[in-house]
Amino acid sequence: METTSFSTDGPQPIRGDRGATILGPRNVPIERENPDLLASPITDAGTVPNLKFSFAAARNRLLRGGWAREVTVRELPVATRIAGVDMRLKPGAIREMHWHKEAEWGYVLAGSVRITAVNPDGRNFIDDVAAGDIWNFPAGIPHSIQGLKNGAEFLLVFDDGAFSENETFLITDWFAHTPVEVLAKNFGVPETAFANLPTDLDNTRYIFEASVPGPIESDAVQSDAGVSMPYSYRFSAQEPLRLAGGQVRIVDSSNFPAASTIAAALVEVEPGAMRELHWHPNSDEWQYYLSGQARMTVFASGGKARTFDYLAGDVGYVPFAMGHYVENTGTDTLRFLENVPQQPFCRCLAEPVDGAHAAGAGSGAPQPG
Ligand code: MN
Numbered sequence: 001m002e003t004t005s006f007s008t009d010g011p012q013p014i015r016g017d018r019g020a021t022i023l024g025p026r027n028v029p030i031e032r033e034n035p036d037l038l039a040s041p042i043t044d045a046g047t048v049p050n051l052k053f054s055f056a057a058a059r060n061r062l063l064r065g066g067w068a069r070e071v072t073v074r075e076l077p078v079a080t081r082i083a084g085v086d087m088r089l090k091p092g093a094i095r096e097m098h099w100h101k102e103a104e105w106g107y108v109l110a111g112s113v114r115i116t117a118v119n120p121d122g123r124n125f126i127d128d129v130a131a132g133d134i135w136n137f138p139a140g141i142p143h144s145i146q147g148l149k150n151g152a153e154f155l156l157v158f159d160d161g162a163f164s165e166n167e168t169f170l171i172t173d174w175f176a177h178t179p180v181e182v183l184a185k186n187f188g189v190p191e192t193a194f195a196n197l198p199t200d201l202d203n204t205r206y207i208f209e210a211s212v213p214g215p216i217e218s219d220a221v222q223s224d225a226g227v228s229m230p231y232s233y234r235f236s237a238q239e240p241l242r243l244a245g246g247q248v249r250i251v252d253s254s255n256f257p258a259a260s261t262i263a264a265a266l267v268e269v270e271p272g273a274m275r276e277l278h279w280h281p282n283s284d285e286w287q288y289y290l291s292g293q294a295r296m297t298v299f300a301s302g303g304k305a306r307t308f309d310y311l312a313g314d315v316g317y318v319p320f321a322m323g324h325y326v327e328n329t330g331t332d333t334l335r336f337l338e339n340v341p342q343q344p345f346c347r348c349l350a351e352p353v354d355g356a357h358a359a360g361a362g363s364g365a366p367q368p369g
């Protein structure tokens with residue numbers, strides 16, 4: 001019988017005298033992105049859950065005003081504690097006023113946005129937030145997001161892996177499912193006032209087009225303005241903790257009280273350096289890779305370990321207590337966010353960004369982080 005001949009291009013699953021070439025069908029771009037899966041280190045062993053999912057492999061919900069894609073427990077089943085959304089808003093486009101049962105921690109990846117919220121005392125909050133800065137809306141707090149002059153893209157982190165961006169509480173959705181005579185009675189206006197409520201919410205609301213707003217003063221609501229606990233934080237202005245192999249910024253409820261359920265570190269690791277072997281004594285860790293390339297081995301006890309490779313836009317996950325390191329395997333600075341659904345962010349986590357250890361000069365014992 002004649003055999004099909006398949007491509008021999010691309011990396012091969014060979015490490016020393018182990019392994020053999022691929023003869024069958026293959027997906028070379030994915031194999032190139034995952035050299036430590038294709039040819040796993042000999043120290044990897046046993047069955048470990050998948051700890052990587054790329055936003056590039058997530059379904060993207062496209063709307064006239066932008067888009068949103070999510071990595072939740074449905075995409076990455078091990079990620080039960082945190083879910084993430086990558087959202088884009090064109091200039092002026094609005095993520096409609098809404099709320100949800102989960103807290104929302106936002107990090108602006110590019111551009112700038114205007115955020116608004118109303119706190120439990122009925123006081124309103126408004127701020128313009130730019131790349132590198134963050135916000136946090138506690139669970140249940142209504143909020144909106146609008147793209148400013150050049151639009152924006154941002155990462156949203158939620159403190160429950162089961163969150164879905166498609167299941168938020170929208171004002172328009174609520175109105176569409178309330179008898180119109182009740183709306184009229186509630187607001188003291190004729191029923192005709194609600195004749196033009198949007199009906200195709202999936203396509204015309206949630207994220208919709210609008211004009212770029214004027215200066216923040218022109219948008220601010222005058223009555224009951226200002227909240228005692230701001231929902232935004234200038235993370236990019238924070239002085240980093242500088243270390244031998246990189247630097248780190250940490251934000252948790254000690255310096256940003258509104259972020260009462262989600263803490264984070266922005267870790268930067270120079271080429272050749274690594275985030276030292278460590279574990280987290282109090283929670284899972286959800287990672288988002290911003291730039292550069294990395295590999296991480298997660299030790300799951302009982303002789304089990306697996307190594308994953310990460311690029312910008314990938315999500316990584318480390319279950320509670322499992323040992324791990326993050327190594328810069330590229331030639332540029334590696335930058336990634338570590339989010340933990342726990343307070344405070346353990347300060348000792350900041351220390352192990354160490355160039356000496358990558359060079360083999362370190363002699364310190366692994367420490368809990
Ligand atoms: Mn939200």
Ligand code: MN
Pocket residue numbers: 278279280285318324338369
């Ligand atoms: Mn860690």
